[in-house]
Amino acid sequence: MLVAFGDRPAYLRVADDLRSRILSGELxxxxxxxxxxxxxREYGVSDTVALEARKVLMAEGLVEGRSGSGTYVRPRPVPRRLARAGYHPTDEPTAFRQEQADERxxxxxxxxxxxxDADxxxxxxxGVAPGARTMRTRYVFRTAGEVTMVSxxxxxxxxxxxTPVMLPExxxxxxxxxxxRMAAVGLVVDHxxxxxxxxxxxxxxxxVLGGVPGHTVLVISRTFHASGRPVETADVVALADRYRAAYHLPVR
Structure with a gap:
């Protein structure tokens, strides 16, 4: 297979053609x-160009290397919704529901x-001084046994x-x-x-998420405030090709 390379770098043109073959189902x-x-041989390029083209596809998450075996096309999952919504007192008050608002x-x-210590x-x-003491909590969330996000x-x-709520769990x-938990120590979270x-x-x-190194991740950085003061901040992380953040926002 021969391609015309034009003005674009040769490795990008090779990557474009291989990507097209993957997305069309040919691969x-x-x-x-x-x-x-x-x-x-097929594209008439050097080893360096061939290697760089494969690196592009790996960086895009389209292929993955298997030690001693070669490079293979990765399955492309259908993105699922990671529902986000404001807090409602009637919601199931759990750590999981705080991150996934879809009640189904x-x-x-x-x-x-x-x-x-806070970096x-x-x-x-x-809103504290660098080095101030914090309670850091790492979460792994699962749905049907599969890891969906970490926080x-x-x-x-x-x-x-x-206080009795010093440890979140x-x-x-x-x-x-x-x-x-903040209400228990007299702090009313308002937004x-x-x-x-x-x-x-x-x-x-x-x-942990089942991706490959360098796989693009979706990061939701959230901060709760009580009377203008931050009381908790968190990073929620999910694989970007598996999840889409879907927001449910009231219209006033």
Missing amino acids: PPHARLPSQARIR VSGTWEAESEQR SEIARRL TSWEPLELTAR EGPLAGRGVVA MVEEVGARPGRAEETA
Whole structure:
């Protein structure tokens, strides 16, 4: 197979053609991608160009390398909805429901908490000084046994230290969510702010989520406020090709 390369770099033109073959189904899921030597012969390019073209497809999450076997087309999942909504007192008050507002979806979660000093970014989000003590909690959420998202939250210990709700997943309000727990220490959460972005996944995230290193992840950065003061901030992370954030917002 020969292609005209024009002004674009050769490796991008090769990647474009291979991508088209993948998306059209000519190279179906689990099919082996042509080897580097075959790409070199079919497209009339160098080994370097063939390698860079494969790297592009791997970075896009279209293919994955298998040690000692080759490079294969990854299955393309149909994106599912990660429903987001404002807090409602009648909602099921659990950590899972706080992150997945679709009541048709049920799931479980695991959590681990430890005290940590706030770095500059977390300090900015919580409105505290860098180095201030926080309670950091890492969550793994599952639906039907499959990991759907991971989350890391931080709460200023100056608000919750030596109270029954210092540990989010222990005590009388374990797992009840930020609103209920903060109310127990006299803080009325009145609004939250979410920012949605994407970035390459970190190795530990993608390993838990079932992706590959560098796989693009969806990041929802959320902060709860009580009378203008941040009381909890969190990053919710899911694989970008598997989930879409769907917002349910009231019209007033």
